[in-house]
Amino acid sequence: MCLAVPAQIVKINDDLMAICELSGIQKEISIALIPEVQIGDFVIIHVGYALSKIDEDEARKTLEMFS
């Protein structure tokens, strides 16, 4: 239950639900906690809810910390 995974939003449905994709697997999740997400965004999914959007620039900075 504590495991959260990064996945990409591929479709936005009614009632703040969306389809996300992770390694070829698609699943319907709720975006009620971050209703502003858009198709193409990567999000952290936790127990069926998108919790936060992943910031690509910040991810790159983390990877380049010592370079």
Next chain:
Amino acid sequence: MKYFDEFCDASLVKECAQEINKIGDKTKQYNFMEFCGGHTHAIFRYGLNQLLPDNVNMLHGPGCPVCVLPGTRIDSMIELLKINSQIILCTYADLMRVPGQQGKSFSDIKAQGANIKMIYSPLDALEMAKKNPDKEIIFFAIGFETTSPSTAMSIIQAKKLKLTNYSVFSNHVLTPPAVKHILDAPSTSLNGFIGPGHVSVVIGLDAYKPYTDKYKQPVVISGFTPLDLIQSIYMLVRQVNNKTHQIENQYTRSVLPSGNLNAQKIIKEVFSIRAEFGWRGLGNIAHSGHSINEKYSIFDSEVRFNIKFAQEKEHPHCACGTILQGLKTPLECKLYKKVCNPDNPMGACMVSSEGACAAYFTYGGN
């Protein structure tokens, strides 16, 4: 998996470990605690502790909600299932094998015919309530601030859908009061904390401020990959060397300084903070649990089924209380590996794979 695989690059992780070696003061002892069980699991799984210099010591905190759930709360639910055959209990898989104080787990009583379903999300519990209008659906809700908003949303949704057969048994706990409890221990030797990334996604950075200010402890909020964790340890070493005690955010790709304001609003709408809540291994901690607001009491299983709890009693030789505070290691417990193992857990740190003792047992900690 994008945003995961590239953060597991061994060369980047080793490079950062070398940087820790470079800046570490060999005459100093650095004792850091990772609060979150997910971090404990990752540190052992990826062998990060073996990359650290001898004077950088990781201690394992109480941030595994399954571990710290009092066994009496499982007992109470088992009692209720025995007397009310209308109930379908929905629970996360993590809880199935955890024995209550009476020694029985949900798996045991499911084998005897109790109606218990494993679910991935509160959304599944709602679906169960829609499909079974003649049954009472109880969601055994558990977790820190990461899962509280999803549970809260399920209650808001149930109200909207006018579901009258859905209720939540709230075992949600709060991170900051537990951090305070650990730092209040008079014999603590901690020099810094790794803060839980996904809790912080929700609550933000300022929630830790009282502890960095009062206890002068550096806190680094960390992601869950090997690179995230080793960088967070580097940032803590740097803060100790510079004698600073700031809240630093390593997990900037996911954690905003303010947290998720929408999720915070939803938590506030549905939950109240209990005067105190019991933690297996640590006892009662003030203001550390979430109960359901009176406004939503028809969705509160505790009210709906008048659930009562017995006082939790720990095994007299179980060292979990001191392990969870970073005062002992699992190897210093009399029960560890002798009578206490993942198949027969005696205390909080062994009941879930994310507990310190279970991680030691699985990955050979020493």
